[in-house]
Amino acid sequence: MESEYGAENEQSPPAAVGRQPGPVAAIRMRRDADLAAALRKRPRVGEMIIRYVLLFCGLVSIFTTVGIVIVNTTTAIEFFTVDEVSPIDFFTNTVWRPAAYNPDATYNPGLIPIGVLPLLYATLFTSFIALIVAVPLGLGSAIYLAEYAPERVRNTLKPILEILAGIPTVVLGYFALTFMTPLLQAIPGLNVQIFNMAAPGLVMGVMIIPTISSMSEDAISSVPRELREASYGLGATRFESITKVVLPAALSGLVAAFILGLARAVGETMIVALAAGSAPADLLNNFLNPFVAGETMTGHIARITGGDLPYDSIQYRSLFAIGLTLFVSTLALNLISQWVSRRFREAYE
Amino acid sequence: MTQNGAYAIELKDVSVYYGDNLAVDKVNLKIQNQKITAFIGPSGCGKSTVLRALNRMNDLISSARVEGEVIFREQNLYGPNIDPVEVRRRIGMVFQKPNPFPKSIFDNVAYGPRLLGIRNRHDLSDIVESSLKGAYLWDEVRQDLKKSGLALSGGQQQRLCIARTIAVEPEIILMDEPASALDPISTQAIEELMKDLVQNQKFTIIIVTHNMQQAQRVSDYTAFYSIRKAEETEGKERRWGVLVEFEPTRQLFESPKSEETERYIGGEFG
Amino acid sequence: MNTDNTQNTPNPENPEQAEDGAPRVENVNPTGGVALPDLESFRKRLVNRQRRGSIWARFMSLSLVVAIVALLALAYNIVDAAFGYVLTENVIEPTEVVEFVLTDVRNDTTTDPATVDLATLGASELAAVLREYQEPRLRVYIRDFLSVVPDDEFTQAPIRESLAGSSFRGQFADLTINDLDAAEWTLILGNNIPQDRLVGLVRTEVIGERILETWSLTESVTGFAEIDEARVAAVEGQNPNARLEFRSWLNINFLISPMSTNPAIAGIRTALLGTLWVMIITVGFSFPLGVGAALYLQEYADDNWLTRVISTNIRNLAGVPSIIYGLLGLSVFVIALEGITTGRSILSASLTLGLLILPVMIVNSQEALRAVPPSVREGSYGLGATRWQTIWRSVLPAAMPGILTGTILGMSRAIGETAPLLALGASTFLVVDPSGPFSRFTVLPIQIYQWTSRPSDQWRSLASAAIIVLIILLLSLNAAAIYMRQRFRRKLQP
Ligand SMILES: Nc1ncnc2c1ncn2[C@@H]1O[C@H](COP(=O)(O)OP(=O)(O)OP(=O)(O)O)[C@@H](O)[C@H]1O
C-alpha cells in the first residue's frame, strides 16, 4: 500500500504533495495515475437504463389515453358497422332500447330503437340541475371565503369543503336515494317518482360545490388588489366592488370553474346509477320533468356492464359508443375550461 | 514559489454565457497549489459563475455554456469526453447557504464515500471521524452523530458541509461565500478552518467573498473581477464580468496596479 | 352584470369616472342650502347600499352553511339507518342450541345456558348441533364447503376424489358420500370446516334469525309506542317468537361474516378483504409508476414536445370520468388480457384503479419533488454524485413524506371508487374470501351499491353500516397522511 502509493505519487506529483491520503484518496489515486483515462466519460449504463425506465413510467399515462381512445373508437366503429347502426339514427332517435335486440335478426331501426338522445338528455338534465345548485352555492361560498371570511373562519371552513369533496360518490348516491328523494316526495303537490332526476341532480350539485368553490376562490383572489382599491376609492361599498369590479374581472376564471363542475357532473356515475332509475327518459311524454326516472349515459354503462352481459353483442358494443360520446364531451369540457382559465391567467400575469 | 506544473488549476480564456448573454469574458488565471485564492468584486460580476465553471457545476444549468479551457493537472476539463461527475469528485464545492442533507450528521459526512462504493461501517466511521475532526466539528457532535444535520447551528452546519466535502478528499475545494450567512464567531471559526485545511491538510481552496477583510485575512492570492457595460440599441444595457487583476493578496491590497481595483478596495463602489 | 367590464373598465386613472361615482350629488350641488337634503338622500342611499351588501354577504356565508347542512344531513341519514330497533324472530333460540350442547354433548347440567355464547362452542359441538337440527342437509353442507368435484358428480364420486384435501377416515376413501351415515358426516364437518364458518352455518341454518321489521334511529327514539304495537301484533299473529331488540347494524359479526341472502347475518368480510387486496395491488402498481413518471418529468425531462405532451395528457386524464376507466379495464384487462389476469379478478380491478389514480399520484409526487430545495441537489452534485445517485440518495428521501402523503390521498380516492369496478364486473354476491390476485372480487363500495339498490329497509341499514366502515377507513387514511407528514417533518427539521 505504502509503496504503491509512493510509486504512483510520482506520476501525479502536484496533487497530493505532502498530504497523507485517506482511504478515499487512496482509492482514487490508483485510478488517477492516468488522469485522462479516469476523467474520461464512460457510458453509465445503469444511469441510462434508469432514465429509460422512468421515461417509460411517464409514457404509461400516454398509453392510457391511447388505450381509452382506441378501445372506445374501435368498438364504437364495430357498433356502427357490424351492427349496422347508423350514426345518424344513434344521435337522433329519441328511444333507447337495444335490449330488444335479437341476435338472429339483423338490426332494424324500427324494431330496436337505439338513439342515445334519451341517455344524453338525462345526463344533461341532471347536470343542469346540479349546476343550478352548485353555481350560486359554490360561487357564494367562494366569494365569502375570499372576500369576507376572517383567516380563522376560513381555516375552519375550508376543510369542511375538502371533506365534502372526499366523500365517495356511492355514499352520495345512497344519500340521494334514501334522503333527497323522500324529502322531495314529502313536498306536497309534487308527484315525485322513487327514481327521478331531481334528487341525483341536487346531490350532484352538492358534490361539485367544492370544485366550483375552490376554483372560483382562486380566480377571485387573483384579481389584482389595485382594481379593488380603485373601486373603493370611487366610493363603492364592498359588495358593489365585488359585483361590479372583482367578479367581472374574474369572470373567465369563474366560467372555467363552472365548466369543470359541469364536466364532473356529466361524468358522475354512482349518484345517478343509484337514484335516477334504470329506465331511459321518455322524451316524448315527460320532457323536462325532473321528477321522473331518466337513465344517464354513465348510469346505463354501469348497469349494463354490472350485469352478465355477453361480450359479443350489440348491447356490449353500444356501451362503447356511449363511452366515446361521454369521453369526447368531458374531454371537450375540460379543454374548454383549461383554455378559458389560461386566458384568464394570461390577463393578469 | 511558482514551479513548473505546480498550478492547481489554470483558466485559459474562459468565457461563460447564459443563453445568449455573456456573463464573464475571457478569464485567464493560474491558481496556486495548496494556497487560498480569493475572488472579490462587485455583485453580479461573475465570481460565482467562474467558480462554478471550475468543477462543471454550470452543466446543471441548462442555459449555461462555457468557452475556453480549464486545465486541471494537464487535462482540459472542458475537453471532449470529460465526465463532469468525475471532475466534481476531484474538485469539491461548499455553498453560500449551508445545505446539509436532511439526514443524520453521520450520513451527511458518509454521503460522498458511499458514492464511491465504501460500504464497510468501520471504514466509514473512520472517515467520518477524521473528516469531522478536520472540519473542527468533531468535539461538538461526537456525542450524537445520529442527530439530523439540520439540527445544528448555522456555523456548525457550514462546517458539516466542509466535513462532507473533505470526506471525499478533493484536490481543490471551491467555496462560494461560505461565511456570508454566518455570525462573526462562526465566520472566524470557518476562517481558521480554511487556513488549517490549506496549511496542515494540504488542500487548495478557492473562495468567493464579498468581505475584503476576510480576503485579506485568509487568502494568499486575490483575483479582482469587475463589470463592463455596453449600451445596446433601445437604451438596453449589456453587462458582463471581467478579471481585472490577479496578484498575491498583500500586493493587491497594498499597491493595486489597476485604478479600478484601488477604487473598489477603497470602498468607492460595489 | 355587464360583461364588458371585464379586466379594464373599472379604470382608476379615469378622473371622470370618479365624478360619475357615488358622491355626484354633492358635486352637482355645491351650494350649502340645496346640498343638505341631497347629502341626506345620499346618506340614505348609502345606508341602503350598505344594507343590500350585507344581506348578500349573509347569503354568501349561507352557501357554506348549506354545504355544512348537507354534510350533517348525510351523516344523520347514515347513522339513522345504521342503528335502531328491529323485530326479529329465531326459528330456534340460541340458548336452546347451547342447552343442547351442554346437556347432550358435554353432559353438563349445572351451567346456565344463557351464560355461554354460541360463538365459543367447539367445531365438533357445532357439527353435532347441525346434525341434531338439520340432519338431512349435512351432505349439502359438505358439498358446499368441502367438495372439489362438480356438484352433479358429488354423490357418485368416491370420497378420495370428492373430498380431496379434506381429512377423513382412510377406510372411507373408496366409498361415496351416500355410503356413510349421519355420525360420519358430522365427523367430517367438524374436522374440516373452520369453527367460525360452523358458527355462521349454525346461525343461518339452525337458529335462522329473521328480521321482520326495521326502524330507523329517529323512529326508535321518538315512536317507541308504535314499535311496541308492531311487536305485540306480530307476537299475537304469525310470529309468536318475535322479539324486539335494539340493533347496531355495525357490529363485530357484520365485519367478520360473509355476504348472505339473509340480512340478519350478512356481513362485509369478503368485501373488506377484497378492498384490502385491491388497495395493496393498486398502490403496488401505481406507486412506482407514479413516482417514476414524476421523477422523469421533474428531474430528467427537458422542455421538449414529448414532455409537454406527457404533462398535458396527465392533466387531461385527471378529468376523464371514472366509468371510462371501467370500460378500458373491461376490454383490456378483463377481456383482452384474460390469459394473464384471469378476467374479472382482483388483479384486473387493481390495474384499472391503478391507472385511474396515476394522474393524482404523478401530480402529487411532482409537487413533493418540486418542494425539495435545489440546494439539496447542488450539495449532492458538488460531492460528485451522478444524477441517479443524487435522486436516490438525496432528492427522493427528502421528498418522501410528500410523496407518501400524496400516495395516501390517491389511495383514498381509489378506496371509494365504485363505477369502474362495476363496469369491470365486480362480483355482486361473493362469499368466498379472496385468496390472491386472481380471485374474483368484491369491494366495500360495490357492496354498498348492491345493498343500497335493494328496496327493503334491512338492506339499506346494512348499506349504511358499510358506509360507516368505509368512511372510517377513509378518515384513518387521511389521519395517517397527516401523521406521517408531521412525523417526517419533526425527524428532519427539529
Ligand atoms: N442561472 C443563471 N441564469 C442566467 N443568468 C445567470 C444565472 N446565474 C447567474 N446569472 C447572471 O450571470 C451574472 C453573474 O452572476 P454571478 O452569480 O456569477 O455573480 P456574482 O459575482 O457571484 O454575484 P454575487 O456577488 O451577487 O454572488 C449575473 O448577471 C447574473 O444575472
Ligand SMILES: [Mg+2]
Ligand atoms: Mg455569487
